[in-house]
Amino acid sequence: MLPCDHSLGTSKQQVLERLMQCLEKKIKEVQQRFYDNIPENFEKIRSAIVNKDRALLKSLCHDFSGSTITFGYKNMAKIAKQMEEQAFTSTDLELKNHVERMNILYAQKKG
């Protein structure tokens, strides 16, 4: 159910305007929640690198690149996609560097 209360106005315009506001607010909340969870994703990716679980790493990078592009973080998505493609061929150091590059992009975005 949409996050609308029942104190809506009575005209069609009021209802739709309120609906638009509700959706806009909700979109911002979801975007913020996604953004706040990005470091958690970095941690999971780092831990897969450390544990040499390349299959898991590939799957995490696949999911991460899909969601970052959907939320509009194009550069971060590109790096994640690259990591997904090179999950079995890159060295640990190369992969860790990729994570650091994403971390810098994240910090810049936050700043």
Added chain:
Amino acid sequence: MSYSEREQLKPSQMVALVDDNPQIREIYQLELEQAGFYCLVTESLAGLYDLINENNIDLILLDNFLKNESGIAAIPEIKKRAKNSRIIVLTRSSSPDNVVRAIKNGAYDFIGKNTSAKDVVSKLRKYPFPITTSEVNPTDPFANIGLLGKSRAMHDLSEDIIKIAKHDIDVIIVGETGTGKELIAKAIHRLSGKRSQIPMLTVNCAALTPALLESELFGSRKGAFTDAKEDRKGIFEAADGSTLFLDEIGELPLPLQGKLLRAIQEKEILPVGSTKPIKINARIVAATNRNLKREIAEGRFREDLYYRLSVVTLYTCPLRERTDDIEELADFFLNLMTSRYQSKHLQLTKSQLKVLKRYHWPGNVRELKNVIERSVLMSDKDLALRMDSQASEDKQINSEEMPLNYANYKVNCERTYLKKLMDVSKGNLAEASRISGLHRPSIYRMLKRLKN
């Protein structure tokens, strides 16, 4: 997107999104809803099949890489279960092999997932989808029309549509606002054989300034005006081989009416700034809510254009004259809205249906849809019918006081409506136009007429 932008959207499409990532599902659902689509989401193909069983889905957004499942491989099965839905594959791997496989399997389009949800949704808004994407059913032509209602008026109208659609003649649709003129244009296009293979183009003649409308319709050549930095194709050219729907043709400025007449008669156009005519091949379907004969008498519409267009005239019946259809329409919108707002199943009571049938629906089916949408949004347990303030006022009209002469009754209603509109907009015509969806000159004319 603002309220007014959303109001200008085409009638909403039902979209089902299949993606195994919950964050992606959530943001897509919100972006789609904000853009005016009805959106249902699911994480798997099994979930999609359930949605197909329970809903009329126009469009399926399908992620290719689902957990242990391939979206592209499942397209033939989805097509079997949802013949009328169009499938768009979303994937991050847009290799040519995948694209070819998706299209061969029956996908309508393929969107590489290298763009944000917002951008994908704006792309979807530009698709020329009809409200129902039904393919033509050769055994039951009535099923192809996509109009709801079993009243005599709708039956006759459907018969006329079937008769004229296959002949390559121009058509004008006349009827009050909200009676479904665009739906009829879409039905004609859908049943028009070869032309239906190319999407129909729509132009609202009242939505653009005369200068812009001219260059939009007929195109322009480089240097024709300050901003014309390159040659630009007009909509007539773009609609080559298809149907061009000219909505609110009664609002077309007189000088452009001459140009339109030439386009219809000679099947050629002259782009702005050009001296070289271009041959065109577009079927014209026009619509208006105005009385064009009166417009001709008052010098606002060209008689020759009227007679050229009115070879076939279809009249849409106001909702108050087909009250038999109200129950079916109300149920249809109720199902759409409860699904859209994921609210619990709601039902109209007999007394609510009676209220709906008694009301005179000046805004016709569009108004009924709005009433149902508002009611679903504002209802808790049971459906609480929320008619707008106009309806409540009308309920108080004593039937004995109601003039039985239709012209007088219409004037009374218009007067009440304008009074309310002017109150709400505090006499500001621009605001009144935004609220009512009527054009400023129309409101001004109504005010002037009622004052006289």
